[in-house]
Amino acid sequence: MELKEQFEKAAADSKNLPAKPDNETLLQLYSLYKQGTEGDVNTEAPSNPFDFVGKAKYEAWSSIKGKTKEAAMEEYVALVEKLKGVNA
Template sequence: MSIQDQFAQAQADSKNLPERPDNMTLLKIYALFKQGSSGDANGERPGMTDFVARAKFDAWAELKGTSQEAAMQQYIDLIEDLKNAG
């Protein structure tokens, strides 16, 4: 199974986790997904009044320079850990 196939499977699995992850883990999931699917963060950083979008953007921006394949693998590993924690 290719890394893209595993990434797609992990994305599907993320919707059926045994329990909802905490906010920091959700940010990490989001950031790894964005880095794995889109590469480095781009666009403008959301304004200070949009706390959620700003936090998501910052989490994604922290992964700058991480290859898409490495981010995919980290995403897959994180989702697997969360699936098995339940």
């Protein structure tokens, strides 16, 4: 299966995990997904000081700036497989 197909399957599978991941893992999934689909962060940081979720997402995505889309996709697929309980 091609990487893009694996990535899209993992994205679908991530919605049906056996248990909800902790917030740190959710941020990791978010940042890898965004990096895999859009590349480096391309928006401004949220300006609302009370948008804690938005800021956390922005910082998580920004923290992996420079990672290739392919590397992000591979890490995302591996992380979803791990969360599903399947050895990647």
